[in-house]
Amino acid sequence: MKKLSMKKMCMLSTLLVTTFGATIAMANEGQAKHAERPNILVILTDDMGYADVGFNGSQDIKTPNLDQLAAEGTTFSSAYNVHPFCGPSRAGLLTGRYPHKFGSQFNLPRSSRSGGLGIPVEETYMSKVLQDSGYYTGAIGKWHLGEEAQYHPNNRGFDEFYGFLNGGHDYFPDKFSKQYNSQRKQGLDHAIFGYLRPLEHNGKEVEETEYVTDGLSREAVNFIEAAAEDKSTPFFLYLAYNAPHSPMQAKAEDMAQFPNIKDKKRKTYAGMVYAVDRGVKRIVDSLKATGQFENTLIVFFSDNGGKPNLGADNGPLRGRKGDVLEGGYRTPMFFHWPNKVPVGRKFNHPISTLDLFPTFSHLANAKVPKSKKLDGKDILPSIQAGTNPRAGEMIYAVRHRLGFSEAAARKDNWKIINRGELDNNNQWQLFDVDKDPSETKDLAEKHPLLVREMVAEMEAWSWTNIQPKWFHIHQEGTQWREQSMPRFHETFSLSTK
Amino acid sequence: MKKLSMKKMCMLSTLLVTTFGATIAMANEGQAKHAERPNILVILTDDMGYADVGFNGSQDIKTPNLDQLAAEGTTFSSAYNVHPFCGPSRAGLLTGRYPHKFGSQFNLPRSSRSGGLGIPVEETYMSKVLQDSGYYTGAIGKWHLGEEAQYHPNNRGFDEFYGFLNGGHDYFPDKFSKQYNSQRKQGLDHAIFGYLRPLEHNGKEVEETEYVTDGLSREAVNFIEAAAEDKSTPFFLYLAYNAPHSPMQAKAEDMAQFPNIKDKKRKTYAGMVYAVDRGVKRIVDSLKATGQFENTLIVFFSDNGGKPNLGADNGPLRGRKGDVLEGGYRTPMFFHWPNKVPVGRKFNHPISTLDLFPTFSHLANAKVPKSKKLDGKDILPSIQAGTNPRAGEMIYAVRHRLGFSEAAARKDNWKIINRGELDNNNQWQLFDVDKDPSETKDLAEKHPLLVREMVAEMEAWSWTNIQPKWFHIHQEGTQWREQSMPRFHETFSLSTK
Amino acid sequence: MKKLSMKKMCMLSTLLVTTFGATIAMANEGQAKHAERPNILVILTDDMGYADVGFNGSQDIKTPNLDQLAAEGTTFSSAYNVHPFCGPSRAGLLTGRYPHKFGSQFNLPRSSRSGGLGIPVEETYMSKVLQDSGYYTGAIGKWHLGEEAQYHPNNRGFDEFYGFLNGGHDYFPDKFSKQYNSQRKQGLDHAIFGYLRPLEHNGKEVEETEYVTDGLSREAVNFIEAAAEDKSTPFFLYLAYNAPHSPMQAKAEDMAQFPNIKDKKRKTYAGMVYAVDRGVKRIVDSLKATGQFENTLIVFFSDNGGKPNLGADNGPLRGRKGDVLEGGYRTPMFFHWPNKVPVGRKFNHPISTLDLFPTFSHLANAKVPKSKKLDGKDILPSIQAGTNPRAGEMIYAVRHRLGFSEAAARKDNWKIINRGELDNNNQWQLFDVDKDPSETKDLAEKHPLLVREMVAEMEAWSWTNIQPKWFHIHQEGTQWREQSMPRFHETFSLSTK
DSSP, rough: OOOHHHHHHHHHHHHHHHHHHHHHHHHHHHHHHHHGGOOEEEEEEOOOOOSSSSSTOOSSSOOOHHHHHHHSEEHHHEEEOOSHHHHHHHHHHHSSSSSSGGTTTTOOOSTHHHTGGGGTSSSHHHHHHHHTOOOOEEEEEEESSSSSSGGGGGGGOSSSEEEESSSOOOSHHHHHHHHHHHHTTTTTTTTTTGGGGEEEEEEEEEEOOOHHHHHHHHHHHHHHHHTTTTTSSSSEEEEOOOOTTSSSSOOHHTTTTTTTTTOOHHHHHHHHHHHHHHHHHHHHHHHHTTTTTTTEEEEEEEESOOOOOGGGGOOTTOOOOTTTSSHHHHHEEEOOOOTTSSSSSSSSSSSEEGHHHHHHHHHHTTTOOOTOOOSOOOOHHHHHHHTTTTTOEEEEEEEEEEEEEEEEEETEEEEEEEOGGTTSOOOOOOETTTTTOOOOOTTTTTTTTHHHHHHHHHHHTTTTTTOOOOEEEEEEEEHHHTTTTHHHHHHOOOOOO | OOOOOHHHHHHHHHHHHHSSSHHHHHHHHHHHGGGGEEEEEEEEEESSTTTGGGGGTSSOOOOOHHHHHHHSSSEEESOOOOOSSHHHHHHHHHHHOOGTTTTSSSHHHHHHEEEOOOOOOOOOHHHHHHHHHTTTEEEEOOSSSSSSGSGGGTTTTTTTEEEEEOOOSSSOHHHHHHHHHHHTTTTTTTTGGGGGOOOEETTOOOOOSSSSSHHHHHHHHHHHHHTTTTTTTTTEEEEETTTTSSOOOOOOHHTTTTTTTOOHHHHHHHHHHHHHHHHHHHHHHHHHHHTTTTTEEEEESSSOOGGGTTOOOOOTTOTTOSSHHHHHHHEOOOEETTSOSSSSSSEOOOGGGGHHHHHOOOOOOOOOOOOOOOOOOOOHHHHHTTOTTTTTEEEEEEEEEEEEEEEEEEEETTEEEEEESSSTTTTEEEEEETTTTTTOOTTTTOOHHHHHHHHHHHHHHEEEOOOOOSSSSSSHHHHHHHSSSOOHHHHHHHHOO | OOOOOHHHHHOOOHHHHHHHHHHHHHHHHHHHHHOOOOOEEEESSSSSOOSSGGGGGSSSSOOHHHOOOHSSSEEEEEEEEESSHHHHHHHHHHSSSOOOGGGOOOOSSTTTTGGGGGTTTSSSOHHHHHTTTTTTEEEEEEOBBOOOOOGGGGGGTTTTEEEESSOOOSSHHHHHHHHHHHHHHHTSSSOOOGGGSSEEETTOOOOOOOOOHHHHHHHHHHHHHHHHOOSSSEEEEEEEOOTTTTSSSOOHHHHTTTTTTTHHHHHHHHHHHHHHHHHHHHHHHHHHHHHHHTTEEEEEESSSOOOOOGGOOOEEEEETOOOOSSHHHHHEEEOOOOTTTOOOOEOOOOEEEEGGGHHHHHHTOOOTTTTTOSSSOHHHHHHHHHHOOOOOOOEEEEEEEETEEEEEETTTTTEEEEGGGGGGTTOOEEEEETTOOOOOOOOOOOOOHHHHHHHHHHHHTTTTTOSSOOOSHHHHHHHHHHHSSOOOOHOSOOOOO
């Protein structure tokens, strides 16, 4: 990838023509503040368990490069994803809003080309805000937020995109390109499983030749090197590895790093994570080689909890991907930024990936459109001070299932949870998840007023959730309508106990 | 309350900068016509029965001050609310449209903070149109149209607001502030019943010290006095008493006015109405003292019918609050405006509170946005001439219940009504409500073509009703979807007889 | 009808004032290209069967004038309507989009005045694009796309409208005006069946005195003559005969043309078609007399398949109006344009009436708004070259029924079809409709991959279909919701076989 400086210059000249005075003023302001605007690098993994990195306590999986960054920065014990599965989690991350507020509570349709749908364009992405503020922006890896032109990364604030648009991908090019070509020869196109399609670069198909995790790391390095050509322009890179999401495919040499792991699933999973960690080393090396390491904020996390049946380990947390139990959406996370983010600190107050949009846009001194609603908050001051950024405030999670919903809310050390028919007979439980992250001791009877207050607040929040704009498969939609969902009168009832 | 003249001056200077020529033109026009622009005072009561004021025939409740205004003005025997219960009735009044057209057919969510919902901001209120035309505008009392910033009276055309945002309130400050503070100490906020919360003035909590009806009357007087400081600016005051809505709480001294009433409920109810009447005296006195009485149009009415089980009396009318029977939405009403509105006249043609928006905006010579849809009409010329303002035209009422709807339409002396499962086995009845306000003699078989025509017209009207944007409680929404509502094929069927 | 030259001049002067430079440029461009901009005449019949014109093989019905035009032009063996019944077919034609994309999958409400609904105004009609490009535009006959002001032809791009707004009409003025007047005298208005109402000219009721088909032909001639007054302005005429739609009413003299037809229904039907053909002669004569025949593109077709129970004949095609079988939406069609469209050619590649919008607007050199989505393509180059305009691309049809949908897609010679509960137990069939237009030999088992690919592509297309904005009768809507429609998980399932 090369930086599109011509394109940028054209954009700039247009601005100069249309609003000359204002542009000059902005440019001066930008220059003056440049030294304070860091590069921002988000490293996202996919379906990785809470305990699957060394810095979060993994005993069997080695992640030395992630661990070193974590040790030099601040780690988070209570960082929450916006949703316990992929699509809505990423939609929440990039928009800074709960996906329930804009009808994106479900993954996009299973159809290989996602049927013309995507996250509503009215929802501005953080990438657009950063791009508009002068950042050089890139997305690498998995997208999963819409495949039509208007939903494409290049139209949602990313100067560069390298990766694949749907929700996952096979890892070995030899294998997937052969299958793809074979099916094409049989006359298929729309019916081909998306995981087999060629990767792309800014809308043009490319022939990836490396194990995909390695290919994505390579492109991240390319992006970082291109960004270094003009250091007066900071960069924002959203590096969304699909590892260790299924299909479970690891390189033999990576699996060989784990002779002590006997379980085949766990061994494969470990190899997939290890490939990410290898890539992180290349990225850090590149940042250092290009003199950008000191001025780059690195934020690492997973998009939701792991799936133990595929080899993941959520450690002490109950539940797994898809649940509103802690194991479903509490994620390993660190911030790394020399001299700006505390070193070796563990941050225990609850935060949300919703907070990244306001945090990043504040760092970038970026102008957020007045009409833009944001559900999170700028947390950097709290991270630096070690204080609770939302004392007394709630972080929500609602995951719809067939005919009922799972709902949970965290406030300070407390969490209320109602998993509908899955658990405890549709009654609200209360856990002190600071002391009891495994959600074993229900304290609801001990603190009935607290439960009443938290449920009342969450119910008020729920009123502005809108009907889903799509479902992952047609059947989910039919069932949604058949069951007259959302049945929130059941979810928010306190009377069933 | 003090008039915000600074704020107004700022607004004016902005206008001058942006559209200099146009503003000058408007100002001249405004000055020339000023003498003709009256103050407008709406006095609204809550859940008051058709027969619960002296001027409408009450034998036991005294309302001497209302009665005097009524005697000096024109009373209406067939004035209809837009809806037989609170929220949609007020939404219809302020927007001038049937709430079924913008999804506001139900009261806002029960949740104490209404969950971020409110009457859609696209629906311009009469207050905004009057404010934009140069009126000094105030809302005092109950709001019930949305509690978030964008739905707040101060953002819907009211310079001043004093009262409470939700659908009702306790009356004795000693009692409700004690309960409120106690619950706050227990850690509650969202779970506190809204009736106990502090009142507010322009978004800031205040400590009301008087019986609430008296407090509202006091603030009305304050507003009228503030308005008198600059008589070149006419005022619009929307005084929405919550009396005599539940909770049934009257002052002992007011109840003592009714020694002949033995029934405790009726006695309390009478005391609550009497407090309103006392307030009206203070208001009239203030209008006179400030020299504004002659130039003020006073319009008095209730928001829907009374609840006999709480002590109300709908007189000869069948039904009660919530029904589309006459007792549900025909309201006592008078217009008072010296030398402009006929004195001692009883106006018997049907009118609707939908008519107030166009009537007031015409009086104010206000500019109604071109895109603004209005379902009513300017009725002042008809009132002055004693003619039917909508000969041959319909006034509708639709109230949704669990799995069916009540529907009614008035045209001239005729009313068709179908109460679904509640009455007459889902068949349309026809009453001559001019002669038979008690709806006792069904004339449908005698005038089958008239019924056919009126039902056909109402069915056509119903096609543009949209799905509700919210429900009062989640359960209502689930049931709405479970029942595949609205089941208008049943409502508008003529074949079941 | 007279051409409203004054109105046009006013519009032009407005343009000149507002955007002087641009208008001059356009005018020059327009003059330069004028010679190339043809008049466009669409002649549409209603519910006419595939085999009910001579040029498509009718043995008993004579259509000599249509046949001559067909012989001098290009006929189409595989032209498809957008939908197998009236409203959505016409909505698709005029908007150039599948009506499923803007909620217009059903006919407008049965109510005589259509209840304030119509094709969403956001969907620009071809008439508007042509009008904006300088065409003189007229609509004559049946509208059926909304009766309120904003949906009226005069507000959707037609300078002239003569006809009726609802979905059909009686043919004999003596009869229908008598019935109408009688019902009016009885006090009816909204309850009068729309087929009896007076015709209108640009919003004003007129007293039509001729058999309606003859009246429409007369007005077409008037329009053509008015257009000839200023030949520098090309015309677009949308002549939508309601014949041979029910009620089945033919002139005795027209039926007398078919002494060999003994079946009364068929004889009446034949007379109704013959009246259209007589009208076409008058129109052709007028075009010739005014010197416009050479520069006019004539496109003839029906809006959907015929109803054999009313006398129509769909020839070899299976099914009838309403079905997604070929007999439901494959239509007779010809293009006639001297020296521009091949003479005596039969065009066998599949095309859609969706293609007319882009084809016409290209011929008119008209500017299509950038935001305008079009589902068809400019097919004139393909017609001239005899090539397939959409090789490998799909034409869709989805018709919703009670609790299921019929779905079909044509690609090249292939058609997949799933009629839900109506046929073959909700399984997809595959026909080579080029060779087997009667859809008799299911080849699905022979070409499973082709079926899989086509169904996958159609399923992706279906994801952006939105919920209907209205239903023809309320009951259809209630049932739609009761059945949790659309049940596309059943429609697009491949697993039931």
